[in-house]
Amino acid sequence: MAANGNGTAAITARRVDLAVVAELIPPGSKVLDVGCGNGDLLVLLEAKGGVVGRGLEISQKGVNECVARGLSVIQGDADRDLVHYPDDAFDTVILSQTLQATYRPRAVLEELLRIGRRVVVSFPNFGYWRVRASLGLRGRMPMTPQLPSRWYDTPNIHFFTIRDFVELCAEIGATVEQAVAFNSKGERLGLRGPGALWNFFGAQAVFLIRR
Amino acid sequence: MATQTAPARPGDNSRIEVARARREADEPTSPVVRFGPDQPFELDSGGRLDHLQVAYQTYGTLNAARSNAVVICHALTGDQHVANIHPVTGKPGWWLRMVGPGKPIDTDRYFVICANVLGGCMGTTGPASTNPANGEPWATDLPVVTIRDMVRAQVRVLDHLGIEMALAVIGGSMGGMQVLQWAASYPDRVFSAIPIACGARHSSQNIAFHEVGRQAVMADPDWRNGRYLAEGTSPRKGLAVARMAAHITYMSDKALHAKFGRRLQDREKPTFGFDADFQIESYLRHQGVTFVERFDANSYLYVTRAMDYFDLAADYGGVLANAWRNSATRFCVVSFTSDWLFPTEESRTIVQSLAASNAPVSFVEIETTGGHDAFLLDEPELYGTISGFLGAAARARGAAT
Numbered sequence: 001m002a003a004n005g006n007g008t009a010a011i012t013a014r015r016v017d018l019a020v021v022a023e024l025i026p027p028g029s030k031v032l033d034v035g036c037g038n039g040d041l042l043v044l045l046e047a048k049g050g051v052v053g054r055g056l057e058i059s060q061k062g063v064n065e066c067v068a069r070g071l072s073v074i075q076g077d078a079d080r081d082l083v084h085y086p087d088d089a090f091d092t093v094i095l096s097q098t099l100q101a102t103y104r105p106r107a108v109l110e111e112l113l114r115i116g117r118r119v120v121v122s123f124p125n126f127g128y129w130r131v132r133a134s135l136g137l138r139g140r141m142p143m144t145p146q147l148p149s150r151w152y153d154t155p156n157i158h159f160f161t162i163r164d165f166v167e168l169c170a171e172i173g174a175t176v177e178q179a180v181a182f183n184s185k186g187e188r189l190g191l192r193g194p195g196a197l198w199n200f201f202g203a204q205a206v207f208l209i210r211r
Numbered sequence: 212m213a214t215q216t217a218p219a220r221p222g223d224n225s226r227i228e229v230a231r232a233r234r235e236a237d238e239p240t241s242p243v244v245r246f247g248p249d250q251p252f253e254l255d256s257g258g259r260l261d262h263l264q265v266a267y268q269t270y271g272t273l274n275a276a277r278s279n280a281v282v283i284c285h286a287l288t289g290d291q292h293v294a295n296i297h298p299v300t301g302k303p304g305w306w307l308r309m310v311g312p313g314k315p316i317d318t319d320r321y322f323v324i325c326a327n328v329l330g331g332c333m334g335t336t337g338p339a340s341t342n343p344a345n346g347e348p349w350a351t352d353l354p355v356v357t358i359r360d361m362v363r364a365q366v367r368v369l370d371h372l373g374i375e376m377a378l379a380v381i382g383g384s385m386g387g388m389q390v391l392q393w394a395a396s397y398p399d400r401v402f403s404a405i406p407i408a409c410g411a412r413h414s415s416q417n418i419a420f421h422e423v424g425r426q427a428v429m430a431d432p433d434w435r436n437g438r439y440l441a442e443g444t445s446p447r448k449g450l451a452v453a454r455m456a457a458h459i460t461y462m463s464d465k466a467l468h469a470k471f472g473r474r475l476q477d478r479e480k481p482t483f484g485f486d487a488d489f490q491i492e493s494y495l496r497h498q499g500v501t502f503v504e505r506f507d508a509n510s511y512l513y514v515t516r517a518m519d520y521f522d523l524a525a526d527y528g529g530v531l532a533n534a535w536r537n538s539a540t541r542f543c544v545v546s547f548t549s550d551w552l553f554p555t556e557e558s559r560t561i562v563q564s565l566a567a568s569n570a571p572v573s574f575v576e577i578e579t580t581g582g583h584d585a586f587l588l589d590e591p592e593l594y595g596t597i598s599g600f601l602g603a604a605a606r607a608r609g610a611a612t
Contacts, residue, residue, distance in 0.1 A: 060576065060578065063575050064595055067543060067575060068595065068599025068603070069599070069603065070599075070606060071603075072571040074572060074573065084563040084566055085567070089566075089569060
């Protein structure tokens with residue numbers, strides 16, 4: 001049951017990206033986790049001490065789990081409900097593995113930067129070599145541990161690469177403060193980034209950006 | 212002829228119940244707290260009650276720190292008999308699914324309080340209560356009451372019980388309106404708030420439905436300008452019609468169709484008359500008839516009016532978020548997908564205002580065909596949400612029993 005446990009150790013074991021995201025959040029900050037799922041990250045942050053966490057989650061199941069864990073989570077949709085948050089409401093806004101599933105990723109990112117001073121975005125990299133190989137060599141839509149669904153089942157509707165993301169940040173005037181890329185085992189890439197190497201060897205990435 | 216001691220016929224039964232209901236208005240079986248002219252009760256309407264009584268029920272035990280109290284606010288036609296046999300109807304409490312040992316509002320852990328609302332008819336001052344000034348029922352001489360007045364009366368019960376802050380205030384429908392008012396007026400006395408299937412204001416459509424009900428009551432010749440108790444009549448027909456109309460709004464079209472469809476009541480073919488041919492007609496008539504035995508017609512007027520006047524944002528400069536300024540109360544807002552009386556959008560408005568004022572808020576929209584009344588029905592997601600939220604609130608407050 002350890003992998004399904006609610007303890008912080010069980011959470012970091014099952015979601016490496018969350019542990020990295022948690023490292024980027026200073027204690028005492030006010031955080032909104034958009035697409036917070038079952039609340040794992042918020043639990044990690046609150047356990048870390050002093051973090052005031054809020055969540056937004058689309059699925060009823062996820063929200064119910066969060067509420068039962070004592071988290072403050074609203075059932076809602078990143079595409080629709082971010083507009084209701086006031087400017088500068090949070091120190092950091094987190095969007096974990098969600099941007100590629102939104103209808104208007106650019107608008108969502110802009111909203112996040114309006115609500116929070118800092119924004120942490122984690123996402124699967126569509127430029128990852130296995131993805132490229134699947135599409136380029138086999139001619140099939142890719143399935144990887146980070147992109148586990150068949151093309152007709154996937155919630156992901158806007159695929160992008162690390163390079164695409166860096167370009168979007170520049171377009172909307174956001175500054176990249178920190179970035180981390182992982183291989184498919186969830187290990188940090190030692191390579192320098194975020195350049196072509198990350199874009200090729202990174203299965204997923206976490207970016208800390210600001211206005 | 213049936214004898215008086217054997218109430219075999221429905222008519223006899225209802226007479227006995229009406230007599231019981233009359234008694235409950237002044238001398239309830241519930242505990243009651245009374246206030247005299249030394250503590251006048253000022254009303255939003257500008258009126259004042261020199262005599263006020265509030266009847267309430269409690270379940271469970273208040274812990275030594277007085278930190279485990281859960282206040283339940285009942286809906287329009289509910290009362291304080293949440294989890295015990297009703298003294299008038301003899302039926303089980305209205306929220307047994309939610310309240311009791313091992314239930315989401317666990318009476319082994321929490322001290323549960325529910326007071327009859329101001330304007331009600333089960334022992335709290337209302338139009339069926341005796342006006343001490345003249346020894347007659349208040350009837351329509353009672354000043355009109357508001358949701359905020361109802362909450363003020365409940366605050367007096369908490370004061371009486373020596374409870375500074377409730378661990379949670381919870382309620383559905385009009386109960387949810389009271390929860391919102393509690394949190395807005397007394398943020399220091401509400402650790403957590405659970406408004407269910409409600410809105411921060413009564414919509415035009417809702418006011419319209421209520422007006423139909425009130426007109427049905429007042430059009431009954433036995434209403435006697437509200438003086439039916441003094442004159443020994445009862446606007447039973449009008450009140451029953453009001454209840455029938457209202458009851459439709461508590462259910463979803465889908466659930467109604469699933470439950471009754473177009474099925475006929477105890478007959479093979481339509482009678483081509485105006486008898487209750489359809490099961491739904493028979494069901495509604497039954498709802499109407501049983502309601503009038505336990506509920507006072509004037510109470511129905513007062514309490515529906517209180518809901519109509521409810522517009523929380525209006526009290527805060529038109530900005531609902533201002534109602535939660537500096538509030539540390541934890542909120543859990545719940546709505547139901549098939550509730551068309553208080554649609555989810557009403558709850559979202561509340562949630563957005565809470566988010567805008569940075570209040571800790573959770574929001575769950577529960578998928579169900581149960582309609583507005585889903586908070587009374589078998590909805591596992593609802594019970595999971597409430598027990599989880601309440602347990603977390605109790606942990607946060609350190610309110611163990």
